[in-house]
Structures are given as C-alpha cells and as structure tokens.
Amino acid sequence: MIMRKSAALWLLALPLAFSQPIQVQAQAPVQYKLAFPNAVHHEARIIATFQELPAGPLQVRMARSSPGRYALHEFAKNVYDVQATDSKGNTLTVSRPDPYGWTVAGHDGTVIFTYTLFGDRTDGTYAGIDARHAHLNIPATLAYAQGLEQRPAQVTFALPQGWTVASQLRPNAANEVWMAPNLQYLMDSPTSLGAQQVRSWQEQGKTIEMQVLHEGTPAELDAYVAQTKKVVKEAAAIFGGLPEYDFGRYTFVANYLPQTSSDGMEHRNSTSLTSNRPLRGPGALDNLGTVSHEFFHSWNVERLRPQDLEPFDFQRANMSSNLWFAEGFTQYYGELLLRRAGVYTDEQYCQEALSGIVDAMLTMPGPKRYSPVQMSQQAPFVDAAAAIDPSNRSNTYLSYYYIGAGNALALDLELRQRFKTDLDTYMRTLWQQHGAQQNYAPAKPYTLRDLQRVLGEVTKDTTFAGQFFRQHITGHALPNYDALLAPAGLLVRRAHAGQASFEARLQFNPDSSATLGTTLLGSPCYLAGLDREDVVVKLDGQKPTNAKTVQTFLSTHKPGDVIQAEVRARDGVRTLPITLQENSDLEVVPFEQAGRPLSKAQKKFRAAWLASKAK
Known part of the structure; x- marks a missing residue:
C-alpha cells in the first residue's frame, strides 16, 4: 500500500535523535471503543485513541474501499x-482537507478522536445497526490514522x-478486548454483535x-x-487439508434476520454471511x-491471492486482472461442492448451476467480445458500484463470476478428457x-503468468496451457460445451425449443403498455431498431397488458413470424415490423432426463467428477 511506503520514507527523514524513541513508540496499539446508546436510530458512538504520536498534525481517514x-x-x-x-x-x-478524512492539529502525542457513525445496511460492505444487532464491516466503521498502519489494534x-x-479478531482471555496485529487484518475482520446462536466443531x-x-x-x-460440515470437508479434500488459520479458528459470521441484505464477503479467517432468507425451505439452500x-x-483469494x-x-478502487480466477x-x-456434499442431485446440479453458466456464456453478447481478464478489470464499475447514468453493460459485459465459472467448467472437463x-x-x-506459505498475508501471491505456468506443469503440455490462456483467458473464444459435457452424459439443449420470443425484458405499465429494457445485440427488438425506454403500445393491434397476455400472444406464433408493433419512442409513435426468434435460453440436463441412454463410461466419468472426495 502506498501509505506504508510514504510512512517509511518519513521515518527515514527524521533526525537521528528521534529515530529510536519513534521506533519503540510505533508499537503503541490503536484503541477503539464502540457503544450503541442510540442503536434504535442506527447510530454508534466510537472513540479511537492514537497514542505516542510524533509531533505534527495527525491525518485521520475513513476507508474509501473495502x-x-x-x-x-x-x-x-x-x-x-x-x-x-x-x-x-x-x-x-479538527479541519477537513478532503471529503475522506480529518486533520487533527495541536496534540500532545495523544489524539482521542470521537465520532458518531450511522449505519442501516446489513451486508458485507456497510454497517447495519439497530436495537437488535450491529453487523459491522470494519472499513465502514472504524477511522484510522495514516502512518500507524503497522500498529496493533485493540477493540472493546x-x-x-x-x-x-x-x-475473527483475537479475543483476550476474558473476551473483553478484541485484537488485530495490524490495520490490514483489522479492516479484514467483519464483526457481528447480537444474541448469537453458536455452533462449533473440530475439523482436522x-x-x-x-x-x-x-x-x-x-x-x-x-x-444447516x-x-x-459436509461442505467444509469437501473443500478441504480439494486442497489436501484446511489452511493454517492464524488463530486456529474459522468463523462463519452469519446474519439471517429479516432486515438484512443478501451478501457474502470473504475474509482471511472468517466470512460475513447476510440474508433475509430463513434457514428452512428453499431459502436454506440459497444461503448454503x-x-x-x-x-x-x-x-482462493484470501491465501491463494492475486x-x-x-x-x-x-483509499482507492482496487483493480485486478484475475477476478475471473479468484471469483469465477x-x-x-461453490456449486460443485454442494453436489459433492450430496446437497444437490445430478439433476439439481444441472438445473441450479450448469444451466446458468452455459446459458450465460453462449447466449449473452459480452463473452463474444471481451475476455475474462477484461471482464475482471471492470469490477470497480460493477461490484456494488453506484452510478446514475445508463450503461450498455447488457451488451458488453458478463460478470467475472460467470465467465470465470464457465472457463473453470470447460477446463475441468478438458483436463479430465485429454490429460487424465x-x-x-x-x-x-x-x-x-x-498459497500455503503465509504470515498474516500470502508470501507468494500469483500473477497471470503463474496461472498459465502451473497449468503447463499439471498437464505437462506448455503448448496447451499457452493456447488455453490465449484463446479463453486473454482472448474470448467460447468453449464447446456440447462436446465437453457429453462424456459425463450431460446434454446442452434449448430450454424452450420452438417457442417464439422477443428476447427482451418488458416492464408493464398501468396503461397496459410495456417499456423495454436494454435490447440485446442480435435480438428481434434490437434488429428492429428499438432501444431501452421505448414503449410498446400494441402488438398486432393487441395491448401488452401483462406477462401472461404477452406469453399468450407469442404462443400463437412461431420463430420467423413477423408481427407489427406500435411503439412510442423518442422520435414519436410509429408502427414497425419485428421478426420473432426462437427462445434462446439453454439448459443442461442429464441424458436420462432427456431420454437418452447413459453408458458405463459416461456414468464413471460423471462419478469421478461429481462424487464426494471427502474421506
């Protein structure tokens, strides 16, 4: 981090007489005290104490990213x-040099910095406080001082x-003070306060x-x-054991109350899990x-890190070219572990995981024009980023989660078929x-070149590794899922074969018209010259009152039919022809579900891929 470098240079510039005391003083911990006297109105009162400071103004900051x-x-x-x-x-x-922090002048070596924090979004990014709980993402909660990043922190x-x-902060013996070795660890430690229900077990x-x-x-x-527990065992089986957690403990920090927003956020020795879905019925599976x-x-990403x-x-947006791997x-x-743990059947795994991946990769415009590396570089603009101007991402972008998962699926199947x-x-x-070597941080983070090199080592074919990365990672060639999935007895097919479609999102209005969302490249509405916010008034003289009305209308047509649409656009009301297409949605199904025979070889291949690996 740039701040570390500048702090080190500042220390080197000090007169020799000051150097030893400041080195000793640099270990004085930063202390935080959090209280919730007005929790019902989503406020916390926070006191940060910075001691044994060098002379000169203290720069106190709030994080800008997390x-x-x-x-x-x-x-x-x-x-x-x-x-x-x-x-x-x-x-x-106290003065305000910019929107992100404060300058505190005239101190005597100690600054006691007090502030009120408002937080009413319970998820992995922000702070959510009410009379029932406080779910705190630390960058959204605790101010810090520049130059003190390497000091330990104590929180009460x-x-x-x-x-x-x-x-995941380390408690003292009395569970009264929670400690972090440095700022990086502190900021990486989500904390939930409330009437916790605790389940604990030993694994390896x-x-x-x-x-x-x-x-x-x-x-x-x-x-739940x-x-x-089954998921934990299956994950450990892939890597040959659990990581060496820094304090011997991994914590699922879970908030499943009605006021929470759905999110999951990884951290070094914990994860923040938030959802308003209960731990029963379909919601439990989504949460799992x-x-x-x-x-x-x-x-992957916490220890095996780009x-x-x-x-x-x-203090800035952090861009990576490797999120297709880290997240994708x-x-x-994440889905494969659920199958291996027995949470999914083969049919459910196809429906819940594979169908979405294959459909997105083969039917969305984005993967046809940009690579996984380029999709990763878009994260600062799409990862819960806020903007009020429209974008064309429907036609230019596919999440690095999906494009990464799509290439992971393809690579896994190709490795099994070609390289044993x-x-x-x-x-x-x-x-x-x-990944294995750690000291509160990875000792040897990887580069894109490392990912390609190791693939060459595993396959003993550096030519294949280079070709795979050129075509599918830095390039945007699409996998042949039909051929890749067939040895496992899985079929890629149209989910709604023969059905006519606009291939468009419609928002239905009170006057029985329908407003278009962004129209996709190559879709009927796009080819007809329609765009987002255009309003469909009539289809062959009929009003598109609701989804059922439109579906009934389409059911009387077949792909290739031309219908007349009355549309209110920015250039006025006009009637134009739209040529319907076959619904492009794809699904992956087992051969058995499609009425095809499953060979012994296919059954064996599928079991080697999807069956449990935990002992």
Missing part, C-alpha cells in the same frame, strides 16, 4: 459529530444486554464455528450446520450456496506453490 469489494464506497459520508481531544481533555483543532464493545461478539485440528443471528429454531440451525462459495475463498490485490489499498473459479467450486488430470489437481498445485 477488502473483497472493488468499487469506491466513500464510508466517510456516514460519519458526523467529530471531536478530538488530547491526553488532558483539551479540545483540538459496550454491549447491550444479551449481545455477544462474533469476529482446527476450530470451525458458526455464529448466527436468525429467527428460526435450534433444529433448523442444527440441520450439518450441511455446512453462499456458505460454500465463501468458505472456498479461505483458500499479486495485483496485495496489499489492499483502502470459486463460483464454479482435473481442476482439483490444478488448484492444489497452485495452493502448494502460491
């Missing part, structure tokens, strides 16, 4: 009532009655715990944890998918070379 998120979020916007005093209680001068909480703490000598806020029954939580994805991140994200810079391969494995190896071996080899 680990695991790649856009700017400007957390200072929710900070107010700022005050600062010295060690004797004297009021200090004034907890309302019945609340406990869930965090490590403590795995799930600390949960939810409204369900203990039995529902027990069943039982499924989580996030658990699986985020737990895989404790290897060099262009290390160290994380809290994790997306692939698999993606598990590739991941394990990468882990051994670039």
Whole structure:
C-alpha cells in the first residue's frame, strides 16, 4: 500500500535523535471503543485513541474501499459529530482537507478522536445497526490514522444486554478486548454483535464455528450446520487439508434476520454471511450456496491471492486482472461442492448451476467480445458500484463470476478428457506453490503468468496451457460445451425449443403498455431498431397488458413470424415490423432426463467428477 511506503520514507527523514524513541513508540496499539446508546436510530458512538504520536498534525481517514469489494464506497459520508481531544481533555483543532478524512492539529502525542457513525445496511460492505444487532464491516466503521498502519489494534464493545461478539479478531482471555496485529487484518475482520446462536466443531485440528443471528429454531440451525460440515470437508479434500488459520479458528459470521441484505464477503479467517432468507425451505439452500462459495475463498483469494490485490489499498478502487480466477473459479467450486456434499442431485446440479453458466456464456453478447481478464478489470464499475447514468453493460459485459465459472467448467472437463488430470489437481498445485506459505498475508501471491505456468506443469503440455490462456483467458473464444459435457452424459439443449420470443425484458405499465429494457445485440427488438425506454403500445393491434397476455400472444406464433408493433419512442409513435426468434435460453440436463441412454463410461466419468472426495 502506498501509505506504508510514504510512512517509511518519513521515518527515514527524521533526525537521528528521534529515530529510536519513534521506533519503540510505533508499537503503541490503536484503541477503539464502540457503544450503541442510540442503536434504535442506527447510530454508534466510537472513540479511537492514537497514542505516542510524533509531533505534527495527525491525518485521520475513513476507508474509501473495502477488502473483497472493488468499487469506491466513500464510508466517510456516514460519519458526523467529530471531536478530538488530547491526553488532558483539551479540545483540538479538527479541519477537513478532503471529503475522506480529518486533520487533527495541536496534540500532545495523544489524539482521542470521537465520532458518531450511522449505519442501516446489513451486508458485507456497510454497517447495519439497530436495537437488535450491529453487523459491522470494519472499513465502514472504524477511522484510522495514516502512518500507524503497522500498529496493533485493540477493540472493546459496550454491549447491550444479551449481545455477544462474533469476529475473527483475537479475543483476550476474558473476551473483553478484541485484537488485530495490524490495520490490514483489522479492516479484514467483519464483526457481528447480537444474541448469537453458536455452533462449533473440530475439523482436522482446527476450530470451525458458526455464529448466527436468525429467527428460526435450534433444529433448523442444527440441520444447516450439518450441511455446512459436509461442505467444509469437501473443500478441504480439494486442497489436501484446511489452511493454517492464524488463530486456529474459522468463523462463519452469519446474519439471517429479516432486515438484512443478501451478501457474502470473504475474509482471511472468517466470512460475513447476510440474508433475509430463513434457514428452512428453499431459502436454506440459497444461503448454503453462499456458505460454500465463501468458505472456498479461505483458500482462493484470501491465501491463494492475486499479486495485483496485495496489499489492499483502502483509499482507492482496487483493480485486478484475475477476478475471473479468484471469483469465477470459486463460483464454479461453490456449486460443485454442494453436489459433492450430496446437497444437490445430478439433476439439481444441472438445473441450479450448469444451466446458468452455459446459458450465460453462449447466449449473452459480452463473452463474444471481451475476455475474462477484461471482464475482471471492470469490477470497480460493477461490484456494488453506484452510478446514475445508463450503461450498455447488457451488451458488453458478463460478470467475472460467470465467465470465470464457465472457463473453470470447460477446463475441468478438458483436463479430465485429454490429460487424465482435473481442476482439483490444478488448484492444489497452485495452493502448494502460491498459497500455503503465509504470515498474516500470502508470501507468494500469483500473477497471470503463474496461472498459465502451473497449468503447463499439471498437464505437462506448455503448448496447451499457452493456447488455453490465449484463446479463453486473454482472448474470448467460447468453449464447446456440447462436446465437453457429453462424456459425463450431460446434454446442452434449448430450454424452450420452438417457442417464439422477443428476447427482451418488458416492464408493464398501468396503461397496459410495456417499456423495454436494454435490447440485446442480435435480438428481434434490437434488429428492429428499438432501444431501452421505448414503449410498446400494441402488438398486432393487441395491448401488452401483462406477462401472461404477452406469453399468450407469442404462443400463437412461431420463430420467423413477423408481427407489427406500435411503439412510442423518442422520435414519436410509429408502427414497425419485428421478426420473432426462437427462445434462446439453454439448459443442461442429464441424458436420462432427456431420454437418452447413459453408458458405463459416461456414468464413471460423471462419478469421478461429481462424487464426494471427502474421506
């Protein structure tokens, strides 16, 4: 991080007489105290104490970005009532040099910096505070001082009655003070406060715990944890064991209350899980998918980490060319782990995972024109980034989650068919070379060249590795999923064969018209010259009142039919022809479901790929 470098240069520039005291003083911990006297109105009162400071103004900042998120979020916007005093209680001068922080002048070596934080979004990025709980993403919560990034931090909480703490921070013996070795670790440590329900177990000598806020029954939580245990075992089997968690413990920090927003955010020794879905019915499966994805991140991206994200810079957007691997391969494995754990059947795995990946890769415009590397570089603009102007991303972008998962699927199948190896071996080899060695941070983060090199080692074919990366990672050639999936007895087919379609999103209006969303390249509406916000008034003289009306209309037509649409566009009302196309949605189904015979070889191949690997 740039701030570390500038701080080091500043110390070197000091007179020799000051150097030894400042080196000793640099270990004085930063202390935080959090209280919630007005939690019902989503406020926390926070005191940050910075001691044994060198002379001169202190620069206090709020983060602008957050680990695991790649856009700017400007957390200072929710900070107010700022005050600062010295060690004797004297009021200090606080000025605002920019929107992101404060300059505190005139201190006596100590600054006690006090502020109010507002937070009412419970997810992995922001802070959510109310009378029932506080779910705190630390960059959105705690101010920090420039130049003190390497100091340890100590955090104490004034907890309302019945609340406990869930965090990867290290507690003291009395569970009263929660500690981090440096700023990077502190910022990477989401913390949940509330009436936690705790389930803890031992796995390969490590403590795995799930600390949960939810409204369900203990039995529902027990069943959910039982499924989580299976996922943990399957993930560990891929890498040959669990990571060496820094304090011997991994924590699922889970908030499943109605006021939460759906999110999952990976961290070094924990994950933040938020959802308003309960731990029963379909919601439980959706939540478990996030658990699986985020737990895989404790290897991939947290320890097996791209060099262009290390160290994380809290004052700018962090761009990586490798999110197709860090997030996309994790997306692939998150779903695969559910199949191997027995949560999905083969049919469910095809429906819930493979169909979406293959459909997005083959039917969306983005993958046909931009590479996974280029999609990764878009993260600062799309990863929960806020903008009010329209974009054309429907025609230019496919999430690095999907395009990465699509290439992970293709590579796994190709390795199994051509090289008698698999993606598990590739991941394990990468882990051994670039992930296993740690000291609160990866010792050897990888580059794009490293990912290609290791693929050449695993396949013993550097020509193939180079070709795969040129065509599919830095290029945008699409995989042949028909050929790749057939040896597993899986079929790619039209999900709605023969059905006529506009291939467009419609928003239905009170006057029985329908407004178009962004029209996709090559779709009937795009080719007819229609664009977003154009309003369809009539179709062959009929009003498009609702989705059922439109579907009934389309059912009387076949692909290739030309219909007349009355449209209100920016250049006025006109009637124009639209040539209907066959619904392009694709699905992946097992041969058995499609009425095709499954050979012994296909059954064996599928089992080697999808069956449990945990012992």
